[in-house]
Amino acid sequence: EHKWDSREHMVRESRQDRELGACSRESPSLHRRFTTLTITREPRSKRRAKDGAMGTDQGCASASSGAATTTTMLFEPSGDGQTPQVVVLVGAPGMGKTTMVRKVMVEWGEGALHTQFDFVFCIDCKAIVLPMEASVADLVSRCCPGLRVPAGKILDDQKKILFIFDGFEALGFSLVQPEAELSSDPREVKPLELTLMSLLKKTLLPEASLLITMRPTALGSLRQCLKGENYVEILGFSAARREEYFYRYFENPNKADVAFRFVRGNEILYSLCVIPVMSWTICTILEQELCGKKNLLECSKTTAGMMMFYLSQLLKHRDRDNPQVLQQFLLQLCSLAAEGIWKHKVLFEEKDIKDCGLDLPGLLPYFLNESVPREGEDHESVYAFTHLHLQEFFAAVFYVLEDDGKTISSLGRPEKDVKKLLESYKSRKDLNVTVRFLFGLVSQKSIEYMDKTIGCRISPQARKELLEWLQERHRGLSHPGQALKVSEMDTFHFLFEMNEKSFAQSALGHFTDLDLQNTRLTLYDQMALSFCIQHWAGLGSITLQGCSFHWRDPEAELDVSVPCALVVRRREELPCPIHLLCRALRHRDSALRVLRLRWCRLSERCCAELAALLAEHPGLAQLELADSSLGDSSVRLLCEGLRTPGCRLRILR
Secondary structure, three states: HHHHHHHHHHHHHHHHHHOOOOOOOHHHHHHHHOOEEEOOOOHHHHHHHHHHHOOOOOOOOOOOOOOOOOHHHHOOOOOOOOOOOOOEHHHHOOOOOOHHHHHHHHHHHHOOOOOOOEEEEEEEEOOOOOOOOHHHHHHHHHHOOOOOOOHHHHHHOOOOOEEEEEOOOHHOOOOOOHHHHHOOOOOOOEHHHHHHHHHOOOOOOOOEEEEEEHHHHHHHHHHOOOOOEEEEEEEEEOHHHHHHHHHHOOHHHHHHHHHHHHHHHOHHHHHHOOOHHHHEEEHHHHHHHHHHOOOOOOOOOOOOHHHHHHHHHHOOOOOOOOHHHHHHHHHHHHHHHHHHHHHHOEEHHHHHHHOOOOOOOOHHOEEEEEEEEOOOOOOEEEEEEOOHHHHHHHHHHHOOOOOOOOHHHHOOOOOOHHHHHHHHOOOHHHHHHHHHHHHHOOOOHHHHHHHHHHHEEEEEOOOHHHHHHHHHHHHHHHHOOOOOEEOOOHHHHHHHHHHHHHHHHHHHHHOOOOEEEEEOOHHHHHHHHHHHHOOOOOOOOOEEEEEOOOOOOOOOOOOOOOOHHOOOOOOOOOOOOOOHHHHHHOOOOOOOOOOEEEEEOOOHHHHHHHHHHHHHHHOEEEEOOOOOOOOHHHHHHHHHHHOOOOOOEEEEE
């Protein structure tokens, strides 16, 4: 009863003191937005062999199920039924370590953990100023300055106490101290490093539980101290949890559905959403885009634009006083990324990191994960970008980031040769994402954003090379004597990434035909196609054969563990599948004369859209619909369009 009263008092204290993390103001919002993360207890070295790269979401276990609390999940008994006393929660920056700690504190503050712990003491190692010397009782008093029960008395019953150290690496301790000097008395004042080592090595409060969060880079020294530890690594959001996060973030199910459909249609963004902070970044941008709009069909943010915003968030408070250090670090990081892309390499040795001058503890962990070898393993640490698409983004930055010309060549890194990269793309389609980012980075908006917000200068020189490459590329694909046509979907992706009307006009100005075959067109594909058609004055003929139009991935379903309340869908009908195409064809400068939609599985609603196009387009003379699925009702709708005075059609097949 006394313990319960004390816990109630602690809850009241925690609501007044944000250091405890169980602040009443954040509790409702945390409950609303908290989405279960995928974690693994499997050794990282084994999983790396399976995945080939960090940041993927294959081979991962679900973090929790049902109504289990976050703490129950983290302190899950092992195979022998023993509950671990020490849990080390490992994850790269942005993976959700601090959020999980906040969730533990909120759950405890609401009484959900009273059977496990009477007291939970949370120390934010990144924010709190700790004394040079302290006892454990001093640390408790510092956490909860208004305790009615003396700290020493609380610590006497150690079985139901949980200590949380969030961001342990921020303390900067080597954890190499003589064991003879360790303490066993919670009231004994010692140098802070010794006091913490005593907790870790269990000479002090051996029956208390510990939850330590840290980045992978700091695991080496910690492993030497711990006994009976259990390593848990955060791998991010599973496919179903990504969708759940969008519904939790937006709260309005209509907006959530619009935003998630937009992201689901862009395979790069969707893949990146495995990283919680990237999901937050994308949702934040789309929330701004949706302000005052009903849809994202005119979204002004490109994929590269979202990556630049993410980069600006990472660098917000890093080395602002020394921009030269940051510029140099980014140059070397991008050089490493490019080298890896060329060599199909996602894992880098410690020597690579040191040779590049990237071993800066204040910057490195924000970009690369470190995999530290376990005891007995005879290899050095290896590093990887948090996600392959992040490596591809920095590889693209390598080609356009201005430098003094000395740094890269002296290390024997890849040449900054944009032409060579584009030439290699012919035979290496794995370079697609890097090339796509390259187009996005040299837009006028991107050049200004990188300069003003991030402090990096992007060279516009590559714009001319990219334009010439696109023009020559499709000339080579067209047969002599035939109309010059564009028949590669990636061209539209590249131009949409740059998102500049004048550039698209220059790139497409010499071509008259568009020909795509057997292509599954996602919402992102349709937006890219629509953008280019609107700025393609000479486009006279479109042939889409065996293509399908998708506004939602039919396979993207929430799994059964996602709360039913989040499965609410938009009540209003989705637009017609060819709505974007027809809307783009209505632009006033359209020179289109021939439209072929062969075996595209057109619905009745598509025929209604086509009828409207026939009524409004003054130049459309030939329409081909080779599709056995068209029924009488669809043809009747077409006939309505044919009867209108504005219809100029001469041939219908």
